[in-house]
Amino acid sequence: MSLKRMVVILVGFYCLMGVMPLFFGGTDYIMNILIMILIWAVVASCWDVIMGFAGIFSFGQVAFYVVGAYASAILSVSLHVPPVYAILLAAVITGLFGVLVGLPCLKLAGPYVALVTFAVHMTLVPFLRGPMGRAIGSGGAQGILTVPPVSLFGMTFSSEHLVPFFYLTLFLTIICTIILVLVIKSYWGTAFLALKDSENFAASLGISAFKYKLMVFGLTSFITGLFGALYAHYVGMLSTRMLSMDVFTILMIMIVIGGIGKYPGVVVGAVITVTLNQFLAPMGMYRPLIMGAIVVVLVLFLRDGLVNPIIRLISSRQKAGRTGEYLS
Amino acid sequence: MLKVDGLTKKFGELVAVNSLNFEVKEGQIYGIAGPNGAGKSTVYNLITGNYRYEGRIEFDGQDITGLPPYRIAKKGIARTFQVPEIFPSLNVQETIRVGSRFGARGGLDKKHSDEVLNFVGLEEERLQHAGLLNLLGKKKLMVGAALATKPKILMLDEPMAGSNAGEIADLMDLIKKINQQLGITVIIIEHFMKVLTELTETLLIIESGRMICCDRPEIVTSDPRVIESYLGDSYAEDK
Numbered sequence: 001m002s003l004k005r006m007v008v009i010l011v012g013f014y015c016l017m018g019v020m021p022l023f024f025g026g027t028d029y030i031m032n033i034l035i036m037i038l039i040w041a042v043v044a045s046c047w048d049v050i051m052g053f054a055g056i057f058s059f060g061q062v063a064f065y066v067v068g069a070y071a072s073a074i075l076s077v078s079l080h081v082p083p084v085y086a087i088l089l090a091a092v093i094t095g096l097f098g099v100l101v102g103l104p105c106l107k108l109a110g111p112y113v114a115l116v117t118f119a120v121h122m123t124l125v126p127f128l129r130g131p132m133g134r135a136i137g138s139g140g141a142q143g144i145l146t147v148p149p150v151s152l153f154g155m156t157f158s159s160e161h162l163v164p165f166f167y168l169t170l171f172l173t174i175i176c177t178i179i180l181v182l183v184i185k186s187y188w189g190t191a192f193l194a195l196k197d198s199e200n201f202a203a204s205l206g207i208s209a210f211k212y213k214l215m216v217f218g219l220t221s222f223i224t225g226l227f228g229a230l231y232a233h234y235v236g237m238l239s240t241r242m243l244s245m246d247v248f249t250i251l252m253i254m255i256v257i258g259g260i261g262k263y264p265g266v267v268v269g270a271v272i273t274v275t276l277n278q279f280l281a282p283m284g285m286y287r288p289l290i291m292g293a294i295v296v297v298l299v300l301f302l303r304d305g306l307v308n309p310i311i312r313l314i315s316s317r318q319k320a321g322r323t324g325e326y327l328s
Numbered sequence: 329m330l331k332v333d334g335l336t337k338k339f340g341e342l343v344a345v346n347s348l349n350f351e352v353k354e355g356q357i358y359g360i361a362g363p364n365g366a367g368k369s370t371v372y373n374l375i376t377g378n379y380r381y382e383g384r385i386e387f388d389g390q391d392i393t394g395l396p397p398y399r400i401a402k403k404g405i406a407r408t409f410q411v412p413e414i415f416p417s418l419n420v421q422e423t424i425r426v427g428s429r430f431g432a433r434g435g436l437d438k439k440h441s442d443e444v445l446n447f448v449g450l451e452e453e454r455l456q457h458a459g460l461l462n463l464l465g466k467k468k469l470m471v472g473a474a475l476a477t478k479p480k481i482l483m484l485d486e487p488m489a490g491s492n493a494g495e496i497a498d499l500m501d502l503i504k505k506i507n508q509q510l511g512i513t514v515i516i517i518e519h520f521m522k523v524l525t526e527l528t529e530t531l532l533i534i535e536s537g538r539m540i541c542c543d544r545p546e547i548v549t550s551d552p553r554v555i556e557s558y559l560g561d562s563y564a565e566d567k
Contacts (some may be wrong), residue, residue, distance in 0.1 A: 028396070029368070110527050114514075184342040187429055187430075187436075190418070190422065190426060191426075191430065193415065193417040193418060194415050194417075194418065194426050197418070198413040198414065198415060199411065199417055200378070200397075200411035200413055201409065201414070201415065201470070201473075202415075202430075203378075203396070203397035203398050203401070204376060204397055204401055204406065204407050204409075204413075204428070204474070205401055205406075205426050205427045205431045205473055205474070205476075205477060206398050206401040206427070206429055206430035206431030206432075206477060207396040207398055207426070207430045207493065208396070208399075209398075210396075227526050
């Protein structure tokens with residue numbers, strides 16, 4: 001997608017989101033949905049960058065999110081680090097963790113990367129629940145129940161103060177979106193695409209797979225960790241339920257709806273998925289069934305996601321309209 | 329310019345390249361031929377750092393043994409692949425610029441990239457997606473991207489494979505231009521002996537990873553060992 005079209009979609013989306021509290025500021029239920037849309041939009045975007053652009057089938061995105069959340073919670077609860085610094089430190093820790101996970105993946109391809117990264121995801125549950133987790137302050141099976149809210153410039157940002165927290169999240173979301181767009185459209189993005197298409201050819205033209213693959217692991221896990229940490233201070237409590245397949249599936253649906261590697265389609269995917277997930281909540285056990293069915297239908301019939309076919313349709317109609325003008 | 333000394337590569341029990349020695353002089357077009365599975369492409373993969381190996385490779389007076397592929401590219405050794413490798417996500421111009429941005433010293437040189445685009449004859453397809461090019465277009469694109477790295481040596485792996493007579497003539501002209509106009513040393517792996525005898529000054533024949541013969545093409549093609557193991561009697565009779 002061209003930079004111009006990408007910017008138009010993103011600016012439109014964030015402007016729309018920015019005015020939402022004017023209408024729904026008093027409705028906690030909707031404000032909560034809007035905050036979660038912003039958080040998941042960035043986390044899913046990071047997954048799209050690593051999987052869709054760099055072609056690395058990392059299934060560690062939820063793990064990075066949880067590492068960020070726990071790191072910030074442990075720093076602020078056990079070590080009494082002020083939440084703002086804890087969030088930033090947690091992002092750095094997650095970034096380093098991402099690089100560490102990326103290292104063994106450098107020699108692997110496709111499904112093997114998925115296996116290694118998903119293994120990291122799977123090992124986090126016993127780690128956080130077990131004695132090692134408890135030793136570092138994870139709270140074991142009970143989790144962490146008293147994560148303090150963010151305080152900045154005399155204001156408190158938490159689930160008790162939804163409008164300020166929404167704008168804090170929006171601010172961070174916009175910053176991270178700008179970073180992601182700049183990366184995608186810079187020579188970094190070109191290197192990611194080249195490595196995804198043909199690693200041998202890319203290397204023969206001077207692209208270091210080592211450097212750029214680690215970069216993408218580091219960057220996406222840093223941003224994901226940042227938003228995981230923000231989430232921890234938003235909800236105030238954490239447990240290993242965050243690592244359930246439910247969360248993983250929801251994140252995957254966002255990407256499938258948006259189209260893998262079709263950024264910023266994934267942002268729209270986050271809006272649809274988070275909203276749908278909330279509205280389907282009363283359906284209980286049938287909700288994951290419906291969500292799973294959506295993935296199957298989309299993969300079978302709309303591999304490019306929902307957003308790109310719509311954009312193509314609009315473009316082709318505009319072109320057809322112009323052709324009609326020339327002919328008349 | 330490129331000196332290969334005692335190059336050996338084993339894949340388990342299989343010795344793919346066995347104590348190979350050869351030297352390519354600056355400005356040459358140097359040919360490598362041999363039966364299928366002789367180890368020709370493996371030699372390219374070793375020179376460009378795709379595998380670990382025994383032996384020593386010297387380029388431009390520098391020891392490049394064991395360097396990774398991207399660093400070898402930056403040193404000035406460019407290559408193409410037997411089965412065309414392209415970037416389907418990028419268009420022709422972007423692909424050429426990848427070579428310039430990442431492979432050339434001094435980074436992206438848009439003017440040089442555009443010159444390369446014209447040189448390989450892909451100026452009309454500049455905004456076309458690489459995946460939509462025909463086979464000849466894809467081969468030219470690989471050569472263009474390699475040239476954009478401003479190489480000193482260009483290594484071509486069976487560039488004529490799957491081409492018709494007209495395309496072969498077209499590619500031969502391009503290779504001559506690369507060597508004569510740009511002054512780039514060329515190494516070419518090829519099965520078409522007519523192409524090798526017309527283009528190259530020195531021809532290396534390998535079989536089972538070992539050198540059988542290395543000399544001027546007219547001498548190599550008359551060598552009984554080469555006729556017996558690679559060319560066959562019919563080639564000698566036709567000649």
